[in-house]
Amino acid sequence: xxxxxxxxxxxxxxxxxxxxxxxxxxxxxxxxxxxxxxxxxxxxxxxxxxxxxxxxxxxxxxxxxxxxxxxxxxxxxxxxxxxxxxxxxxxxxxxxxxxxxxxxxxxxxxxxxxxxxxxxxxxxxxxxxxxxxxxxxxxxxxxxxxxxxxxxxxxxxxxxxxxxxxxxxxxxxxxxxxxxxxxxxxxxxxxxxxxxxxxxxxxxxxxxxxxxxxxxxxxxxxxxxxxxxxxxxxxxxxxxxxxxxxxxxxxxxxxxxxxxxxxxxxxxxxxxxxxxxxxxxxxxxxxxxxxxxxxxxxxxxxxxxxxxxxxxxxxxxxxxxxxxxxxxxxxxxxxxxxxxxxxxxxxxxxxxxxxxxxxxxxxxxxxxxxxxxxxxxxxxxxxxxxxxxxxxxxxxxxxxxxxxxxxxxxxxxxxxxxxxxxxxxxxxxxxxxxxxxxxxxxxxxxxxxxxxxxxxxxxxxxxxxxxxxxxxxxxxxxxxxxxxxxxxxxxxxxxxxxxxxxxxxxxxxxxxxxxxxxxxxxxxxxxxxxxxxxxxxxxxxxxxxxxxxxxxxxxxxxxxxxxxxx
RNA sequence: CGGGGUGUAGCUCAGUAUGGUUAGAGUACCUGGUUUGGGACCAGGGGGCCGAAGGUUCGAGUCCUUUCACCCCGACCA
Numbered sequence: 001x002x003x004x005x006x007x008x009x010x011x012x013x014x015x016x017x018x019x020x021x022x023x024x025x026x027x028x029x030x031x032x033x034x035x036x037x038x039x040x041x042x043x044x045x046x047x048x049x050x051x052x053x054x055x056x057x058x059x060x061x062x063x064x065x066x067x068x069x070x071x072x073x074x075x076x077x078x079x080x081x082x083x084x085x086x087x088x089x090x091x092x093x094x095x096x097x098x099x100x101x102x103x104x105x106x107x108x109x110x111x112x113x114x115x116x117x118x119x120x121x122x123x124x125x126x127x128x129x130x131x132x133x134x135x136x137x138x139x140x141x142x143x144x145x146x147x148x149x150x151x152x153x154x155x156x157x158x159x160x161x162x163x164x165x166x167x168x169x170x171x172x173x174x175x176x177x178x179x180x181x182x183x184x185x186x187x188x189x190x191x192x193x194x195x196x197x198x199x200x201x202x203x204x205x206x207x208x209x210x211x212x213x214x215x216x217x218x219x220x221x222x223x224x225x226x227x228x229x230x231x232x233x234x235x236x237x238x239x240x241x242x243x244x245x246x247x248x249x250x251x252x253x254x255x256x257x258x259x260x261x262x263x264x265x266x267x268x269x270x271x272x273x274x275x276x277x278x279x280x281x282x283x284x285x286x287x288x289x290x291x292x293x294x295x296x297x298x299x300x301x302x303x304x305x306x307x308x309x310x311x312x313x314x315x316x317x318x319x320x321x322x323x324x325x326x327x328x329x330x331x332x333x334x335x336x337x338x339x340x341x342x343x344x345x346x347x348x349x350x351x352x353x354x355x356x357x358x359x360x361x362x363x364x365x366x367x368x369x370x371x372x373x374x375x376x377x378x379x380x381x382x383x384x385x386x387x388x389x390x391x392x393x394x395x396x397x398x399x400x401x402x403x404x405x406x407x408x409x410x411x412x413x414x415x416x417x418x419x420x421x422x423x424x425x426x427x428x429x430x431x432x433x434x435x436x437x438x439x440x441x442x443x444x445x446x447x448x449x450x451x452x453x454x455x456x457x458x459x460x461x462x463x464x465x466x467x468x469x470x471x472x473x474x475x476x477x478x479x480x481x482x483x484x485x486x487x488x489x490x491x492x493x494x495x496x497x498x499x500x501x502x503x504x505x506x507x508x509x510x511x512x513x514x515x516x517x518x519x520x521x522x523x524x525x526x527x528x529x530x531x532x533x534x535x536x537x538x539x540x541x542x543x544x545x546x547x548x549x550x551x552x553x554x555x556x557x558x559x560x561x562x563x564x565x566x
Numbered sequence: 567c568g569g570g571g572u573g574u575a576g577c578u579c580a581g582u583a584u585g586g587u588u589a590g591a592g593u594a595c596c597u598g599g600u601u602u603g604g605g606a607c608c609a610g611g612g613g614g615c616c617g618a619a620g621g622u623u624c625g626a627g628u629c630c631u632u633u634c635a636c637c638c639c640g641a642c643c644a
Binding site: 009012014015016017019034036037088091092109111142143146151317319413441479480481511513514516517518519522530 | 567594603606639
């Protein structure tokens with residue numbers, strides 16, 4: 001492509017509201033253009049990057065034996081009613097009616113559509129397994145789109161769905177997809193981690209997220225210092241803590257604790273570590289039809305992990321409660337404990353099972369119990385509801401956990417029969433018995449990957465594309481367009497590289513050197529061949545974007561040298 | 567969905583407290599010239615329904631009302 005003919009509107013200034021590197025540089029370098037909140041148009045450079053990513057996904061999916069399909073973007077609302085997700089998704093579903101007043105939904109994900117396509121077509125276990133995917137625009141009417149391509153309302157996603165006759169086969173495919181996704185991200189040149197994730201409302205027996213490591217990521221993940229273990233903090237587990245503080249010595253007793261309400265107060269009052277205190281976090285668990293107050297107990301040194309708490313209750317949502325609501329139930333904020341208290345349902349963190357020497361509220365104004373032995377509550381409901389802390393021990397080895405930020409670019413689920421059962425998508429097994437398909441689902445955010453590449457690969461000058469994702473591999477810069485010799489060499493090299501199927505840009509604009517260099521760095525071509533002053537000595541320079549170093553090579557060798565480099 | 571902010575040239579923004587010539591700057595764009603290794607310089611030029619609607623006033627970018635859009639914090643996010 002000739003730069004003089006290309007539509008690449010670069011700008012000196014970023015949109016005032018952009019804060020993320022990917023948003024700033026993709027806007028400034030002329031890749032994307034915002035149309036409305038959460039809606040972006042892809043300009044030629046972005047389109048090329050997207051195609052690169054899609055090609056790699058297609059190649060790896062083909063290797064893994066998955067077939068590409070394309071489902072319609074507009075989906076009938078009836079399917080969403082069948083699965084029950086029309087309520088669950090709520091306002092995120094963009095709904096509208098056609099001229100016949102039929103209700104439709106813009107597809108935010110395509111489980112229902114895929115199941116609908118397969119049901120009654122795949123009817124025997126002999127036709128299984130099958131793995132179908134598409135790369136398609138999705139629409140979710142997010143409450144708050146932000147960060148450019150990172151969280152748009154309209155975005156491109158690769159979504160795949162596999163159908164199996166048994167759980168074991170789904171597990172096998174899940175592992176195969178995890179491996180394929182790993183290969184894709186490696187090929188794209190990304191530093192990533194596959195982590196255990198919360199399966200959330202979608203259910204199923206397990207899910208993993210693919211996290212591109214970047215400080216700007218919206219998710220916090222816990223990773224082990226020694227082994228491969230990594231997990232979203234929403235789902236992270238631990239085996240214990242590094243050092244258990246010395247236990248306080250006391251007899252079981254009810255102790256007067258005037259105005260001692262917080263964990264910090266307790267620590268100071270009794271001179272004990274927060275480890276031996278019990279924290280009560282009261283929340284209202286909201287179910288489909290009603291709601292109730294639930295008391296969550298964790299150690300004073302821990303914090304409640306709300307996603308875990310929600311899962312432990314099976315609630316659709318958990319929300320804060322006021323002191324008044326607690327008092328109405330007969331609970332005394334600041335002095336709530338699990339003993340001798342029957343006002344509300346409680347969930348106790350599993351780390352408190354059989355805990356000794358604990359201090360907890362006595363459910364009486366100004367009193368706490370000391371030296372509580374939790375084994376008296378062995379019948380209570382225990383669940384993992386505490387957030388892991390940095391420094392806790394890895395659940396799989398003796399390493400320690402630390403936190404890092406990640407961008408979720410993929411999420412794979414073991415769905416099981418959730419959707420096939422709801423949509424009555426069944427096959428006949430060996431015994432001629434109807435069974436719902438066992439399914440897996442595998443998502444990857446293509447447009448988000450574009451942003452993730454830049455989040456991980458940029459500097460103060462702009463984008464630094466990886467070789468697998470760059471819109472053009474080589475940029476030939478003719479330093480001074482009025483120098484006929486420079487133009488001749490540039491054109492010759494341009495033709496030669498094109499003939500060799502190298503993706504090449506020829507910067508033939510009538511601009512000054514500095515302008516064109518800044519532009520090239522902003523866009524982020526991996527290599528720029530500078531044809532300029534040194535041509536008198538028969539030399540040109542190859543500038544590498546990543547290192548910002550340039551080497552001089554003879555004009556006769558530059559072609560073979562650049563072929564070696566790319 | 568709660569709280570806050572901003573809408574003026576393609577872009578980044580002044581101007582609005584206290585209403586008053588023809589609405590500004592930088593940048594980008596067009597013409598001509600000088601330049602040509604890190605976003606050059608000189609001269610000239612085009613470009614605005616001051617987000618929209620209504621109101622107050624002799625007079626509104628500026629005051630009032632309504633509305634729309636966009637952004638930020640939070641909640642939400644298969």
